[in-house]
Amino acid sequence: xxxxxxxxxxxxxxxxxxxxxxxxxxxxxxxxxxxxxxxxxxxxxxxxxxxxxxxxxxxxxxxxxxxxxxxxxxxxxxxxxxxxxxxxxxxxxxxxxxxxxxxxxxxxxxxxxxxxxxxxxxxxxxxxxxxxxxxxxxxxxxxxxxxxxxxxxxxxxxxxxxxxxxxxxxxxxxxxxxxxxxxxxxxxxxxxxxxxxxxxxxxxxxxxxxxxxxxxxxxxxxxxxxxxxxxxxxxxxxxxxxxxxxxxxxxxxxxxxxxxxxxxxxxxxxxxxxxxxxxxxxxxxxxxxxxxxxxxxxxxxxxxxxxxxxxxxxxxxxxxxxxxxxxxxxxxxxxxxxxxxxxxxxxxxxxxxxxxxxxxxxxxxxxxxxxxxxxxxxxxxxxxxxxxxxxxxxxxxxxxxxxxxxxxxxxxxxxxxxxxxxxxxxxxxxxxxxxxxxxxxx
Amino acid sequence: xxxxxxxxxxxxxxxxxxxxxxxxxxxxxxxxxxxxxxxxxxxxxxxxxxxxxxxxxxxxxxxxxxxxxxxxxxxxxxxxxxxxxxxxxxxxxxxxxxxxxxxxxxxxxxxxxxxxxxxxxxxxxxxxxxxxxxxxxxxxxxxxxxxxxxxxxxxxxxxxxxxxxxxxxxxxxxxxxxxxxxxxxxxxxxxxxxxxxxxxxxxxxxxxxxxxxxxxxxxxxxxxxxxxxxxxxxxxxxxxxxxxxxxxxxx
Numbered sequence: 001x002x003x004x005x006x007x008x009x010x011x012x013x014x015x016x017x018x019x020x021x022x023x024x025x026x027x028x029x030x031x032x033x034x035x036x037x038x039x040x041x042x043x044x045x046x047x048x049x050x051x052x053x054x055x056x057x058x059x060x061x062x063x064x065x066x067x068x069x070x071x072x073x074x075x076x077x078x079x080x081x082x083x084x085x086x087x088x089x090x091x092x093x094x095x096x097x098x099x100x101x102x103x104x105x106x107x108x109x110x111x112x113x114x115x116x117x118x119x120x121x122x123x124x125x126x127x128x129x130x131x132x133x134x135x136x137x138x139x140x141x142x143x144x145x146x147x148x149x150x151x152x153x154x155x156x157x158x159x160x161x162x163x164x165x166x167x168x169x170x171x172x173x174x175x176x177x178x179x180x181x182x183x184x185x186x187x188x189x190x191x192x193x194x195x196x197x198x199x200x201x202x203x204x205x206x207x208x209x210x211x212x213x214x215x216x217x218x219x220x221x222x223x224x225x226x227x228x229x230x231x232x233x234x235x236x237x238x239x240x241x242x243x244x245x246x247x248x249x250x251x252x253x254x255x256x257x258x259x260x261x262x263x264x265x266x267x268x269x270x271x272x273x274x275x276x277x278x279x280x281x282x283x284x285x286x287x288x289x290x291x292x293x294x295x296x297x298x299x300x301x302x303x304x305x306x307x308x309x310x311x312x313x314x315x316x317x318x319x320x321x322x323x324x325x326x327x328x329x330x331x332x333x334x335x336x337x338x339x340x341x342x343x344x345x346x347x348x349x350x351x352x353x354x355x356x357x358x359x360x361x362x363x364x365x366x367x368x369x370x371x372x373x374x375x376x377x378x379x380x381x382x383x384x385x386x387x388x389x390x391x392x393x394x395x396x397x398x399x400x401x402x403x404x405x406x407x408x409x410x411x412x413x414x415x416x417x418x419x420x421x422x423x424x425x426x427x428x429x430x431x432x433x434x435x436x437x438x439x440x441x442x
Numbered sequence: 443x444x445x446x447x448x449x450x451x452x453x454x455x456x457x458x459x460x461x462x463x464x465x466x467x468x469x470x471x472x473x474x475x476x477x478x479x480x481x482x483x484x485x486x487x488x489x490x491x492x493x494x495x496x497x498x499x500x501x502x503x504x505x506x507x508x509x510x511x512x513x514x515x516x517x518x519x520x521x522x523x524x525x526x527x528x529x530x531x532x533x534x535x536x537x538x539x540x541x542x543x544x545x546x547x548x549x550x551x552x553x554x555x556x557x558x559x560x561x562x563x564x565x566x567x568x569x570x571x572x573x574x575x576x577x578x579x580x581x582x583x584x585x586x587x588x589x590x591x592x593x594x595x596x597x598x599x600x601x602x603x604x605x606x607x608x609x610x611x612x613x614x615x616x617x618x619x620x621x622x623x624x625x626x627x628x629x630x631x632x633x634x635x636x637x638x639x640x641x642x643x644x645x646x647x648x649x650x651x652x653x654x655x656x657x658x659x660x661x662x663x664x665x666x667x668x669x670x671x672x673x674x675x676x677x678x679x680x681x682x683x684x685x686x687x688x689x690x691x692x693x
Contacts, residue, residue, distance in 0.1 A: 386530075387493060388530050389530055389532055391491075391492050391493065391514060391530075392526065392529070392530040392532065393532075393540070393543075393544075394491075394513065394514035394515045394518070395490050395491070395492075395514050395515075395517075395518055395523075395524050395526075396515075396518055396540075396544035396547070396600065396604065397515050397518035397519045397544050397547040397548040397551065397604070398515055398543050398544055398547045399515050399547060400513070400515065402543065402547070403515075406532075406535055406539075406540070406543065407532065407535065409534070409535070410532055410533055410534030410535035410583070411533075411534060412534070413533075413534030413535075413583075414533075414534060
C-alpha cells in the first residue's frame with residue numbers, strides 16, 4: 001500500500017478509496033472501511049468549527065505528503081544513540097516512520113503476562129487478540145477527522161497487553177522516530193494498550209526525529225484500563241521543528257483504575273493533541289498533566305474531553321504553557337459531569353507564561369456540570385515573569401537571561417516532577433532549558 | 443567603600459530620597475533607623491538596583507565604581523548584597539540549584555573557576571553551621587512555604603555563602619520573634635570582618651542590641667538628619683521618632 005498515490009490529506013479526503021488490505025480479517029476490514037466511508041462525509045474543519053476555532057489546518061492541507069510505510073532497514077543502532085535518554089532503563093519498542101522495527105527494539109525477557117508486539121504483525125498473524133479492544137475504545141463511527149484517517153489507513157503501531165494482576169516494574173518505552181526522506185511523508189501509527197484488572201505498567205511514549213525535515217505524524221492511541229489497573233503514561237513530543245504532529249488519545253477506565261498522563265509538548269511547528277477520557281466504573285481517577293513550549297513558528301493545540309458519566313470518579317487536568325517569540329498555544333479543556341455523576345471530583349487548570357509581546361494563547365476551560373453534589377473547579381492564568389522574582393535572582397549575581405530561564409524551569413517544574421523517573425525529569429528539564437536558552441526573551 | 447552623595451530618588455512623581463549622604467568604610471556597620479515612610483527601603487532598593495525608582499540627582503560609588511550605572515547582577519558581582527525585607531518565594535526553583543547558580547555567577551564574573559558539585563556541597567555544609575539551618579530547606583524550592591524565620595535565615599545563609607563586601611540588611615528583624623532574631627543576629631555577627639561592611643536598616647532599636655553598629659543614622663523625610671554612635675539608637679528608643687523629627691525640623 002505504500003506505492004499508491006497520496007496527495008496529502010486534502011487529496012485523500014477528496015477520494016478516500018484505499019483498497020482492502022490483503023490478509024486482514026473481515027471484522028477489521030469492515031471497521032476500516034467504515035472509517036473510509038465516514039471520511040467521505042466529513043468536511044475539513046475551518047475556523048467556524050468550534051474545536052478548530054483557533055487552529056488553522058491550511059498549512060497541513062496544502063502540504064503534498066506521500067505515505068510513509070516501508071521499513072527503514074538501513075537504520076543502524078548508532079543512529080539511535082542520539083535519541084536515547086541516558087539512564088532510562090526500559091523495554092524499548094522502536095517505530096520508524098510509522099513502522100515497527102523489531103531489529104532495533106529491545107524487549108526481551110518481558111515477564112509472563114506481558115505482551116508487546118507490532119500491530120501489523122498481530123493483524124497478520126493473531127488478529128483475534130485484537131478483536132475485543134481495537135476500534136472499541138475509539139469506535140470508527142464516532143471518530144473525528146484525523147482519527148478516522150488513521151483508522152482508514154491503519155498500518156502499524158505498538159500493541160501492549162498486561163494480563164490480570166501483573167505488575168510491570170520496568171517501563172515500556174515507545175520511540176516513534178521520524179527519519180527525513182526525499183519527500184514529506186505522513187506516518188499514522190496506531191497504538192493499543194490494554195491493562196487487565198489489577199495490572200500496572202508505565203509507558204513512556206516519545207516522538208523524535210533525525211534531522212529537521214517536514215513530515216506529519218497522525219497518531220491514535222486506544223488505552224483500556226481494567227478494574228484497579230494503574231497506567232503511568234509519559235508522553236514527550238519532540239518532533240522535528242518543521243513537522244506536523246497529531247495525537248488522538250482515547251482512554252476508557254474501569255472501576256478503581258488510575259491513569260496518570262503527563263504530556264510534554266516541545267517539538268513540531270504545528271501540533272494538535274486530543275485527549276479523551278471515559279469512565280466505565282466508579283472510583284476511577286484520571287490525572288492529565290501537560291507542559292508545552294511554543295516559540296517562533298510553533299503552534300501547540302490541546303483539547304481535553306473528560307466525561308464523568310458515573311458517580312465517584314475524579315479527574316485532574318493541569319496544563320502549563322510557556323510561550324515565547326511568536327509562539328501560539330490553544331488550550332480547550334472540557335469536563336462534562338452528567339446528572340447521575342454525583343460525588344464527582346474534578347479540577348482543571350491552565351496556566352501560561354508569556355515571555356514576549358508577540359506570543360499568544362487562547363485558553364478555554366469548560367466545566368459543564370449537571371449533577372448537584374460535586375466538587376469541581378477550574379482556573380486559568382496568562383501572565384509574565386514576576387519582576388520581583390527576577391530581581392531577587394539578579395540581586396544574587398545571576399544574569400537576567402539565566403534568571404528568566406531558572407524561573408521558567410521553576411514554573412515547569414510542577415509538571416516535570418510528575419514524570420515517572422529522574423532520567424525523564426532530567427531529560428525534559430534539559431530540553432526545556434535548551435529551547436529557552438536559544439529563545440529571544442524580549 | 444561606599445560613598446553616597448546628594449542622592450535623590452523618585453517613585454513615580456513622588457520624591458522619596460531628597461539628598462542623602464552616606465560614607466561607609468571597610469569593616470564598618472552602619473545602622474539606618476527611621477520612621478515608616480522615611481525612605482529606608484527606597485535607599486536599600488536604589489542601592490541594589492531594583493526597578494521602579496528614578497534617581498534624579500546625586501551619586502553612589504562602591505569600590506570605585508558608579509554603582510547606579512550597573513545592572514543588579516553586576517552590583518552583586520562586585521560584592522553588594524541585599525538581605526530582603528520580604529524574601530521572594532520562587533516555586534519550582536530548587537534552593538541548592540539557586541545557591542549554586544548564584545555562587546558560580548559571582549565566581550565567573552570574577553574570573554574564578556566555577557565550583558563543581560562536590561566542592562559546592564562541602565562549602566554549603568560548612569556555611570550551614572553558621573546559621574543553624576536545617577539542610578532539608580536546601581532541597582526545597584527557594585523560600586516557598588518557608589516560615590518567616592526560615593526565610594530570614596535563608597537570606598543570611600546566602601550572605602554567608604556569597605561573602606559580599608557590603609551587605610544591606612533591609613528590616614531583617616521584621617516578623618522575627620526574639621529567638622529567631624538572636625539566631626539571625628548571631629549569623630550576621632559571625633560574618634563581620636575588617637573587610638566587610640554592613641548597612642543595617644531597621645525601624646526598631648531591638649535588633650541593635652544584638653548587632654552592635656559602629657554608627658547610627660536617622661533617616662527622616664528622605665534625608666539623614668542625624669548621625670552618631672550606638673548610643674543614638676538608645677536615645678531614639680527612649681524618646682521616639684517624634685523627638686528627632688521635631689528637633690530635626692527645628693534645626
